Structures are given as C-alpha cells and as structure tokens.
Amino acid sequence: MSLSQLEGFVAIVEEGSVGRAAKRLHVSQPPLSRRLRSLEEELGVLLLERHARGVRLLPAGERLLPYARQVLATIDAARHVVGDDVGDDG
Amino acid sequence: MSLSQLEGFVAIVEEGSVGRAAKRLHVSQPPLSRRLRSLEEELGVLLLERHARGVRLLPAGERLLPYARQVLATIDAARHVVGDDVGDDG
DNA sequence: CCCGACCAATACCGATTGGGTATGCCTGCG
DNA sequence: CGCAGGCATACCCAATCGGTATTGGTCGGG
Numbered sequence: 001m002s003l004s005q006l007e008g009f010v011a012i013v014e015e016g017s018v019g020r021a022a023k024r025l026h027v028s029q030p031p032l033s034r035r036l037r038s039l040e041e042e043l044g045v046l047l048l049e050r051h052a053r054g055v056r057l058l059p060a061g062e063r064l065l066p067y068a069r070q071v072l073a074t075i076d077a078a079r080h081v082v083g084d085d086v087g088d089d090g
Numbered sequence: 091m092s093l094s095q096l097e098g099f100v101a102i103v104e105e106g107s108v109g110r111a112a113k114r115l116h117v118s119q120p121p122l123s124r125r126l127r128s129l130e131e132e133l134g135v136l137l138l139e140r141h142a143r144g145v146r147l148l149p150a151g152e153r154l155l156p157y158a159r160q161v162l163a164t165i166d167a168a169r170h171v172v173g174d175d176v177g178d179d180g
Numbered sequence: 181c182c183c184g185a186c187c188a189a190t191a192c193c194g195a196t197t198g199g200g201t202a203t204g205c206c207t208g209c210g
Numbered sequence: 211c212g213c214a215g216g217c218a219t220a221c222c223c224a225a226t227c228g229g230t231a232t233t234g235g236t237c238g239g240g
Binding site: 004027028030031034035051052053 | 227229235
Binding site for chain 2: 001002003043044045047060063064067068070071074075077078079081082083
C-alpha cells in the first residue's frame with residue numbers, strides 16, 4: 001500500500017474514470033490502472049467495478065474511501081506543520 | 091513522501107537509533123538512513139539530530155511525529171475495514 | 181450485423197528508485 | 211592512541227514505476 005495508490009484510488013472514484021483521473025494526476029492511463037490493480041491485489045478485494053462507461057464503486061471501495069481521504073488529508077496537514085514555524089504561543 | 095518514510099521515521103524515533111529501527115523493520119541500516127534523509131530533504135527540514143549515541147528528535151520532528159503515527163494508524167484501520175465483511179446491522 | 185468511438189487492460193521498454201555489502205568518519209572511553 | 215558503537219556514503223544489482231503501442235469489450239448509429 002502506497003500513498004500513490006490511495007491518491008489514485010480517490011481520484012478515480014471522484015472522476016468516475018481511470019482516464020480522467022490520470023489526466024488529473026498528470027500520469028497516463030495505464031500506470032494508474034495498474035496502481036489501482038495492485039492496490040486491489042494487495043488488499044485481496046475488488047474496489048471498483050469496471051464497465052464500458054467508466055468505473056463504479058464496490059462495497060469494499062466504499063469502505064476504503066474515507067480512510068484513503070483521511071490519510072491524504074493527514075499527509076497534507078503534516079506537510080504544513082513541518083513547513084510552518086508556528087508554536088504554542090505564536 | 092511515502093509510507094515507508096513515515097514508518098521509518100516513527101521507528102527511528104521510538105528506537106532512538108537508526109540501526110535499532112532497521113532491525114525492527116527488517117532492513118539494513120543504510121537504506122533506512124537514506125529513507126530518513128530523503129524525507130528530510132523533501133520536507134526541507136531536519137527531523138532528527140544525529141549524534142554519537144543515536145538520534146534525537148528536533149522540533150520539526152516532534153511536530154511531524156503525531157501526524158506520521160496518525161497516517162500509519164489510518165492505514166492499518168483501512169486494511170481492516172476492507173478485509174472485514176461487517177456491515178451496519180452486524 | 182458492421183463500424184466507429186470510448187474506456188480499461190496488457191505487453192514491452194527505458195528510467196528511476198530501493199535494498200544490500202563494504203567502508204569511512206565521528207564520538208566516547210580508558 | 212587503540213577499541214567500540216553508530217550514522218553516512220559509494221557502489222552494484224534487482225524491483226518498481228512510468229510511457230508508448232496495442233488489444234479486448236461495450237455502447238450508439240446505419
């Protein structure tokens with residue numbers, strides 16, 4: 001499990017399509033498709049259902065989604081706290 | 091920023107030493123040392139102070155630590171929710 | 181049914197990253 | 211100074227990652 005996988009998963013869900021998400025993340029479609037695939041394999045469950053009009057969230061994906069977002073949000077917050085010099089009294 | 095970097099950082103802090111943390115993570119010392127280094131470079135701040143008796147947390151490291159733990163805990167929780175089949179009604 | 185458009189999956193290749201071993205430098209002790 | 215402990219660096223090899231080209235499957239039009 002990597003942050004790239006989680007970021008890709010969230011983007012795919014939000015865009016409803018791997019290709020769309022790929023553009024958003026500035027990568028091409030195949031690598032992103034593989035990222036999702038490897039995430040599913042590692043977790044041992046299918047996260048999204050692929051069909052001709054894009055992808056669709058499966059139950060396991062719905063359960064994972066909030067955690068994935070939480071992780072990304074925490075990462076983002078972490079970047080801020082270390083980059084900022086604020087203290088308790090400042 | 092990667093989960094490996096965060097995991098390494100937390101382990102190094104908890105063990106107070108890169109070598110110790112390396113054993114705990116089942117990797118050798120040099121790769122783990124580089125992981126920490128690359129994390130610091132990416133964030134643009136020093137997280138730990140190296141000295142002859144091990145390492146010591148710097149202010150930026152102290153700020154990062156809870157976020158790093160939060161991320162790892164969320165990842166762990168995520169693995170459980172997707173691997174488990176529990177629903178709202180039991 | 182056949183064709184074209186759209187979308188995800190796979191094959192293949194080159195670049196980057198990551199880990200391991202060997203080694204160097206610094207620090208603390210007697 | 212000689213010994214011990216610990217992090218950093220150099221170098222090599224394998225694994226991972228990203229990009230291009232291509233395939234397979236589905237939906238809409240004639």
